[in-house]
Amino acid sequence: MEVVIGTYDPFLIGFDLITDSNEDTGYRFEPKFVDRGHAGCVKSVAVDSSGTLLASGSTDETIRLFSLADHKELGSLHQHEGSVTCLTFCGNSHMISASEDKTICVWQCKTWECLKILKGHKGAVNSASVHPSGRLAMSVSKDKHLRTWNLVTGRSAYVTNIKEVATLIRWSPCGDSYSFVTGNKVVIYKVATAALSFTMELPKPVLDVKFLNETVLAVAGEMDGIHVFDSENQKTLQIITGHESRIKALQVVHGPLLGDSKVKCILLSVSSDGDLRAWSLNPDDLSEQALLLARYEMNGRPTCMTVAVTRPKPTPFKGQEETPKPESNSDRRTTSESAGEPKKKKTKKKRKRSSKKKTSKEEAEAGSPTREDEAAEKDDQEEAMSEED
Numbered sequence: 071m072e073v074v075i076g077t078y079d080p081f082l083i084g085f086d087l088i089t090d091s092n093e094d095t096g097y098r099f100e101p102k103f104v105d106r107g108h109a110g111c112v113k114s115v116a117v118d119s120s121g122t123l124l125a126s127g128s129t130d131e132t133i134r135l136f137s138l139a140d141h142k143e144l145g146s147l148h149q150h151e152g153s154v155t156c157l158t159f160c161g162n163s164h165m166i167s168a169s170e171d172k173t174i175c176v177w178q179c180k181t182w183e184c185l186k187i188l189k190g191h192k193g194a195v196n197s198a199s200v201h202p203s204g205r206l207a208m209s210v211s212k213d214k215h216l217r218t219w220n221l222v223t224g225r226s227a228y229v230t231n232i233k234e235v236a237t238l239i240r241w242s243p244c245g246d247s248y249s250f251v252t253g254n255k256v257v258i259y260k261v262a263t264a265a266l267s268f269t270m271e272l273p274k275p276v277l278d279v280k281f282l283n284e285t286v287l288a289v290a291g292e293m294d295g296i297h298v299f300d301s302e303n304q305k306t307l308q309i310i311t312g313h314e315s316r317i318k319a320l321q322v323v324h325g326p327l328l329g330d331s332k333v334k335c336i337l338l339s340v341s342s343d344g345d346l347r348a349w350s351l352n353p354d355d356l357s358e359q360a361l362l363l364a365r366y367e368m369n370g371r372p373t374c375m376t377v378a379v380t381r382p383k384p385t386p387f388k389g390q391e392e393t394p395k396p397e398s399n400s401d402r403r404t405t406s407e408s409a410g411e412p413k414k415k416k417t418k419k420k421r422k423r424s425s426k427k428k429t430s431k432e433e434a435e436a437g438s439p440t441r442e443d444e445a446a447e448k449d450d451q452e453e454a455m456s457e458e459d
Contacts, residue, residue: 072378076112077370099366116157121378127154149184156197160204170194186224197238202245210236242281251276258301268301280320286356290317307357315343319375344368
């Protein structure tokens with residue numbers, strides 16, 4: 071598991087969450103890389119579903135792209151004319167970027183072509199979120215409007231006046247509900263009823279929200295601790311304490327950790343003083359007290375965070391291991407070359423047909439044998455037999 075954090079300074083800092091028997095918890099954060107390529111504060115970072123592609127957006131109006139396989143920069147995108155405020159991937163095929171220039175761009179990850187520019191907001195776009203189906207997206211802006219976009223047509227489907235400036239919007243994992251943040255309030259809507267489900271009000275401004283499942287959210291910001299809230303039963307399950315400064319970003323990962331086969335809910339949090347923490351929660355009972363897995367105090371002032379999880383390939387059963395095949399010239403050809411060349415069998419058939427045609431032609435030119443030729447050949451055979459006698 072690789073954690074990437076963007077800072078005000080502006081740096082991109084990467085960490086690996088690894089096992090360590092010397093630690094009491096069994097895990098620790100190991101620094102992996104530091105990059106300073108942006109000319110302004112890093113406002114957003116995102117990783118695609120495969121965990122191999124990283125994107126970062128900044129106040130310098132650019133989006134930088136990296137390969138997490140070898141930690142090399144792939145290039146940069148320069149479509150926006152304002153600070154890039156939000157980045158989010160739709161699987162590993164498309165990426166959405168939002169900006170203070172009032173637009174949202176839809177990018178194709180294979181060619182990095184800007185397929186669509188969504189226009190409609192009259193103020194800076196603060197946040198955008200893609201529905202799990204990949205067909206819809208929602209965005210909130212300083213114009214106090216929430217817009218629902220049809221990503222197939224690239225047009226605005228609905229506009230809702232929320233009468234307040236929303237800073238964040240999030241879809242639930244299955245897309246049955248969504249939430250947005252206005253100041254110190256978290257507002258939750260159900261898609262089925264299109265009605266307000268619940269409004270959670272906290273003592274201080276909320277800076278990040280993440281769904282732990284369809285009904286439970288983790289909420290953090292300038293208030294003390296991380297509030298784990300059950301929207302269905304409308305109650306706080308627990309408050310995770312430990313950070314001494316405001317919490318800037320949260321991330322959630324579901325699955326087993328290295329060295330442990332049990333599925334866990336891993337919650338990562340980072341505060342403005344550089345305190346990075348990883349917490350383990352019981353996915354079957356989120357009211358059970360969270361356990362601190364690892365902690366790292368980093369330099370700089372974090373602004374955003376993302377997590378890359380690469381799934382290992384399943385190991386084959388005993389006796390099913392494939393023996394390596396010797397490399398041949400045909401194996402070295404690329405797919406496009408192989409597809410454009412005729413198959414060997416077809417070539418042989420063509421050669422045989424051509425040779426048959428040539429033989430029949432020669433026979434036609436030579437003509438069929440006459441009776442005189444046959445008689446002469448018979449005499450020759452009799453003479454040869456008499457000599458043997």
